[in-house]
Amino acid sequence: MTDFFKGVAPVRFEGPSSTNPLAYRHYNKDELVLGKRMEDHIRPAVAYWHTFAWEGGDPFGGRTFARPWHDKGMDGARLKADIAFEFFDLLDIPFFCFHDVDVAPEGDSLAESNRNLRAITDIFARKMEKSRTRLLWGTANLFANRRYMAGAATNPDPYVFAYAAGQVRTMLEITHELGGANYVLWGGREGYETLLNTNLKQEQDQAARFLSLVVEHARKIGYKGTLLIEPKPQEPTKHQYDYDVATVYGFLKTYGLEKDVKVNIEVGHAFLAGHSFEHELAVARSLGILGSVDANRNDLQSGWDTDQFPNNPGEMALAFYQILKNGGLGNGGFNFDAKVRRQSLDPADLLHGHIGGLDTLARGLKGAAAMLEDGTYDRVIEERYAGWKEKGAAAMLSGGRTLAQIADWVDADNINPQPKSGQQEYLENLVNRFV
Incomplete structure (x- = not known):
């Protein structure tokens, strides 16, 4: 055991009257809602990147967090893995999600990066033997490294396309080996900054070929999980090809992939596209491609994706109404793609964020269930x-x-x-x- 969360007791459900800030007041994992356990409806997950890899920076300032694993290479990555699973156990949470570069430092070559990644995911595999926490989904980071400044699958350089394919192959295989229920493809820079140097048709053809290769490889290795695209309209690019759910479906339909891929919908991305979360869920449900969800919210006074923890039960009730009418999320779940604020320096702040988020989801779920049982709506x-x-x-x-x-x-x-x-x-x- 590490001492990062020293003195913190496991988080338990204590009911609405509890004043304990490190207890669930509404999230009772075993409570039956419409005949199904609350945890099985929500299927909550911790996002490795925001919770453990994020350093507290923003567009105008760098690191504010002083985590014991920072700047320590592979030793830091191993410590981070130890603390992550301690955190999962403290929250009593069933799932987590990660990008490849969240868990291990990149090397000087793809081969070295993959060796680093495998060394840490082997630790994950051993820890998962003793923990109840499982992998909701894995994904590859195809946007942070400067090689991806003009995209990955849509890059004008075919060698960048090839490098990205190598990254995804390894991460897809690791996700399969760890029993991941889904694999997400988020095109963080799959778009353009200016049309002056962009061939739209060429880039969308490339994106479709890349996705087809992923579908083919998933079948080849026997991966039975759901493949997901996560829509986002902008930020960091001026325009991204996966703008919203309807755009993604049009893309999938055009290239004959609509039966192979579903969507992972993020609240903040829906907002940036000029939609509500409820809208994106309703569209995905109507098209039969609702797969999974990233739970967060944006600051309405800011023009970017602030990734704050959800705190609006009414908004979540309308979201869960769509999910319940869909018959649930299947392999999907609610990934907390949310981060504490850059001034929230204490380890306990990480717990507070997830506790509040889970209580909000619980209230939304029960509200939606009550609406369905009442029948008036x-x-x-x-x-x-x-x-x-x-x-x-x-x-x-x-x-x-x-x-x-x-x-x-x-x-x-x-x-x-x-x-x-x-x-x-x-x-x-x-x-x-x-x-």
Whole structure:
């Protein structure tokens, strides 16, 4: 055991009346919600990068955290792994997620980087034998190194494409070996900064070929997990090809990959795309590609992705409503792609962030379940579209009437529809009743 969390007791559920800041007040992993354990609905995960690899910097200043593993190479990486699993045990959390470069330093070649990575993931494998924490998903960092300044799969240099393929091959195989439920491809720089030097069609063809190679290799090695793309509209590039869920689906459909890949939706990315989290979940559900979720929030006064812990139960109730209507997240879960603020220096701050986030998710889940059990919200939506079940309307939708036949029907029956209230204020109040 290390002494990083010295004196901190394991976090337990103590109920809403608890005043213990290091206890769950709403997240009770074994509580049944709609006949299913709360933990099995949420499937929460710790993000290795924000929790252990982030140094507290921002666009105007560098490191503020003084972690004992900083600047210590492979020895630091081993210590970081020890502390990470202690943290998982303290939180009693079932999953974690990581990029390759989060866990081990890059070497002078891909081969050396992969040796470093394998040395640490071998430690993960041994620790997972004694821990209940499992891998929700793995991914490769194809954006931080300067070689990826013009993208990875979409880079104009084919050798960068090849290097990225080598990174993904190893990370996909490690994810498979560790029993990872999903593999995520996040194109942090798969986009353009200016169209003056960009061939859009060439770059999107490259992205599709890269994704096809990943699908093929996953099948070859027998990986049964879900492959996911994480949409993001901008930051750091001016425009990214995976702008939002609808854009990703259009891309997948164009290249015949819509049955092979789903989406991992992040709250902050939805916001940057001009959408709500609920919107992105609803679109993914309607298209059949909802896979997993990154739980966080943005500061509404800032124009970038601030990755703060979720704290809005009402927002999460609407999110869980979409997830429950989807039948859950399957292999997916809620990854806390969130980081403490750069002034939150104490180890306990890491616990506070995750505890608050889990309590928020628990309240959102129970609110959504109560909405479904009550049934009022569903009935309002069903009644709003009830007219489409009538014979004439159904014929329009099914293709049973031509445009001319529809127009003749309006004339023959003297159809003169009058507007009806959308009841938005009532519905907002209705949702708040259950939060």
